[in-house]
Amino acid sequence: MQNEYRKIEKNSYTIEYNEATGEIAGLYDRLNPGANWKAEAYDKKLGTIFIHGTQSREDEIPFAKIENTEKGFKGISATGASRIQYEFEEDRIHIAVKTEKDCGPRTGVQMNLNFLDMPTVMDWKSQCMPKVIYTDDKYRYAYFIFAAADGRHLGMTINEEFAAWRIQYSYDGHKMTGFQILLQADDVICADGERLPAVDHTSFSFIFAESLEVCMEKIAGQLGIEIAVPEVSGGPAGSRIPMKMLNRGSSSSSPVLIMPDGNTAEMEKTDSLVLEQNGIYTIKTAGENGREHSSRVLCQEGWKELYNKVNHFYKEYFQDDCGAFYRVISKDRRKPDGVTYEGVKFGDPTAHYSCRTGEFGGFAAWAMMKNCILFGKDSSLMESAERYILNWALNKSHEDKPFYGTVYKKESEYMGRKFSPYHLYQEMNYMQHEIFLLEELADYVRLTGDEEVLEDAVALAKHILKDHFEDGMIVNENTPGHKIDYSTVHPAVCGFLELGKLLRERDDANAQQMYTAAEQIADHVCRRAFQFPTEGEPCTEDGSMSCSVITLLRTYLEAVPKAEYLEMGEKILRAHRVLEMDGTDCRMKNSSIRFWETQYESRDWGPSLNAGHGWSIWTAEAKALYARIRHDFDMLKDSYEGFLTNICKVEACGGMSCCYTPDMIPGTPHAYYVNGVEVPDSINEMRPTSVHLAQKYVPKTYSVSGNFFLVRAADTFAEMSGFDCETETAVNGIYKDGVFESAAPGFNYLLVKGIPDSFLLKVKKGQTITIAFDTDKETAVFEHAKVKSATEKEVILIALEDTMIIKRE
Template sequence: MINSAYEELINSYFVNDISVTYTLKTDDITVCDKPQGTPYLSRKDEFDDKGYAKKTQSKLSVCAKNGGFYLSLTTESDELSEFGLNLPFKFMGKKNCGGWKKQYLFNSPYASLCSEHIFCYLTNPEGKNLILVCLSEADGWKMDYSLFSGGQYFDNLKILADFDKAYKISNRKTLDVYIGEAGSYLAALKKVSFLKKLPVAHYEKSFVRAGEYIRIDVTGDFDYVVAENEKYNNLGGYALVKGNGYGLITCTPYKSGARGIDCTFYCYDDIEKLRERSMFSVSQKDNALTDGNDCEWKCHVTAILKYMQDYGFNAALYEKIKPDLDVMTERNEDKAKDRQTVYYKARKGFSEYNVFNSDRVQEQFFAAGIFFEAYKTLGEKKYLEYATGAMDCALKRQSADGAIKTTLEWSVKEEDYTTVCCLIIPVIDAAIFLEKIDKARSDRYFECAAKMARHVYERGFDFPTETVLQTEAEPFIEEGSMSCSALTLLYYCSRVKFVKEYVVRAKEILDMHENWVVKTPFAPMFHSTLRWWETKWEGDKDGNALCMGHAWTIWRAEADYLYYTLTGDEKYLLKALNGYASNFSKINEEGKSFTCYQPDYITGGGFTTSGKQVTFKIAHDFPKQTDSGLSRYAWARAEDILKEKSGF
């Protein structure tokens, strides 16, 4: 061991020793073979007992101070391209680390507008959260996602003084980092302010309507904040900043002329006008780049149908979704499309009205929901036929214990999918809609929903999800199944029958799920939930990478809203609004949207096998590719939140 401080640091937070991550100037990572989850593999240099790494001529010193650990890395080598530290934290899923509640999530990375200031907040379900602060200049960080299970686990965090030359040339020779515990995100910001000797801006609400004022809190002493060249004075630890125009607005605190650490909020003009622009900007060109399945890539259909329910039939909007509805109701088997057509006849082991060649049950339930909305909007009886047929088919998957189960090509056994995309929502909606026109079917759907809710309650704190079984790590704890478990119980209590124990259990799940709720004060990230694998299929398809403001954040946001309506606890209304704002803030002024915001500087490279197939660019932004499908899920689930007078 280098010293006692290093030993304490490793034993407390890491699975292995810290090491140097590097590439050589003579390396060309753009032509190498690549595994999944990363665009290239770095070299690694280990420290000896004196903290020296011979290959890179590097020296690491560690000391304990100010409630944490200071790490200082230097090198004398002129041969290095990438240069930094491997920090193999006890990330969630690591084996032999005491179980997931004792492990860490890479929850809230932060970088100021020009990446001058970088820090990362790691959450721990037992409350032993960590704050990592770059004390010296650094190019950024890189997450090494697992080389197995589709990169669905955090494996190793790299803090990089220098990126490889394929991304950027910096030639730094030092890296200073602080790692310490923080009981909360606010406590972490206080630590950042202390260490950097700068004020730090943040907020409790990430959005404001143009012409109104948003409260910007500042940790640390400051004189004023600046937003869009306007100064706003210190009013006693905070400033009131006026929202102007449309888009993301960065707000920076100053003390004695020194620039502090900024935050970014979202300013919108009118929420219904924004909704209108978002509907009319739906593009078949965008959607043609997806697989078109009835779950993720038909969300725009539901959103537009519900929009027309509120504002009346619109021929231009109908033309945007007619091709989707036609494919979904195609009756010629030769023209039917996998995972899109709901085929009206039984075939090849599939029941009638099953999604064509798909056992992915969320596609089945979403399709049924789309057909019900199509019937409500368009009044064509064929959509009611397809709606009830598809829902009847979907509920054949319900087992005696109430779970919705399926077996997919990667499954070892039948799996519980009840909380994969919150399948209870279309069941309850269908039951309510059919009460006056098909009472027997409605009663059956209500009974199925009751069994689903009871199953989720009885299941406790087990959160099965759609994943690949593997032996390299502990079972994956997926935030979506967690938020959908809470939403399942709350949706039942809100729409069908209030059951106190369900609300209590939902609150327990929401409290635990806070570890997956992002705190970074950048509007598309703030109150987003934590996901990082969808970026292989979505946006620029260059993941793995954190996908902030992802549509599935809405599961948590809607659960927060329902908890508020059931209990009157207004802090959950604010949580819900911030969650929705993480999605709305991805929409540009013309109404075009993105699947997510990617804070990763270096993304995983997508489904590629060689560096020759990878675009080596610093991401840390929205994807270049706009999205017209999944990104509309927020609107599909927004009817309650839009009616909230104290909301948008």
């Protein structure tokens, strides 16, 4: 009897459970009947009640009796105090839970789904990750949508009051290992002395749907809520954001709009929202039983204002006298007076791994250089960038006394390895720092014309090719003989393409070597296909995937347009959807899914979802490249929303937390070793007995990593905009009364979805602009413009007036 399983087959799914124990063995949908939504490891339960839980353990309650019912079955504990009941409908499963009170600190239910990189007998593309996360402010309900790389979606709703939900993370923090719904969580510390609810019963549902959109609609119906769904999660002041309402019939009152300044107003129109104040708008809808739902839209500042606000804050508070930039500062004191959970000082130029060259601190100076390239030189920012490049990174005037992690122009030896000149001084072999620096040096030369720095850039590139390059692979070899592929820890191809382009403009003979290296790297990444090596704990990692796409698509666009680059880049980008967030919150929508950066950039909490982290920009950049190649408007919109997740975290002062964390209960940071010595818990506060409720931006620290969004905005949305003719959705621009005006400071590219009946575009007389269409452009007519050249879906125009007209023939 112990191993007798019963299989229930419904229209949308099949569920299999043990009739003796009530344990769920399998949960399969019709789209991929062989892929189990439940975690496959024997110790990963789904539907098991536990009591006496903590951050690290819990006591699971076995069911002493299983009873079949008309619609499903129920399991009852030996005391009868804990029970679970299943009801199986054609497209959903309802689960009701009852358990004992006062058996904390945590009680709840194991709901272990088959997360990416869990043990599996199938391909990782059949596993899932959380894509949409919503938690009611008063914990009366919550909903989630889990997505698999093969395109399937599974909804989960918590239908009644609950205490918390929790994602469990691996020791190193790079893998999700479990999911819990808690009825009691007494050890979680909330703000202002508040407590999470403690209940002895709740219910939740699994919902099967063929698409994300249908899943959202079913969730709204299941919970009796109305959901406002913006067509795009933000735009500049003056934008009109088209919206649709899900489950409108359940509305008990008109939506309420909460403006960025805190004022509220009833929304008379629900089909669109006009943005007027910079900041986040909240659209609060009311459904059945008084349940409210909040959707969020960002009104972004102008790009110039954003650059200036951020650049001057980081210049004032993050730059050391020597030119280095700190990794982190405390928010209250605005000083680098702490240690991250990684065990690294917030900012100390004399300490290993603290103030980095290229990555982290280098982003602040790089963003300043981009500002000066886009909007003209600012003497204050130029001085700051010069101090970083010359005095810190290149050690000019003190080359015999280099700072840790900066360019050393002599041969060197460190940790048993010998390096040619231009290796970073006493730096472990983390190649992304040298690649980032290569790009920064190229921009510095563009800005200043400094030929000596150009020579340094070429020497650095040749060092990389000599010491860290094998058949197109960028090699990390911190342990002699143990080589790790670092080609896409950051897309190494970017440094060689940027330097190659700069050298080609100068007719420098070294240009070809850089382009050849870029092609070799792209060939290697293309051969590697769906293998994504990265630093740290091995996992199917967001960054390595998106950087693979950037490698292939940038090389396709700028160097060698090999068909295999485009084909493989497209395949990886589609699979990457499993590692992207969605929903109706501008802080998260189209952020990539990462969950370990708070360990390296904060003193707040451990592994937890890092919505809007600077590394989300890799995904946004990959999508922008793809949109340009394939003329895909939806990809362009998704890319823009990825940038918005980063803009959301820019505070009024210009400082940025490293991310927004939707987790209720973050993971615990793991013990770290610095130079082989464990960082003591007494110093690093590694294992608190309680954890703080998250669901907010990292509160204690500002981080430098967010500057990366300004770096890549200069190459994308400083030039690009988009427009959807059917929904009248503007991307990085304003559409009003039949007129489109781009918000891009260097606007030269517009991607249009559909052919407009009549469309007036604001431009500058004499300007050259590319108009791209997602469909055949043959029916489009252009007025007040001269055609310079044209392809099937693109036309390059020269504006004859300050406006041009695009219309259907």
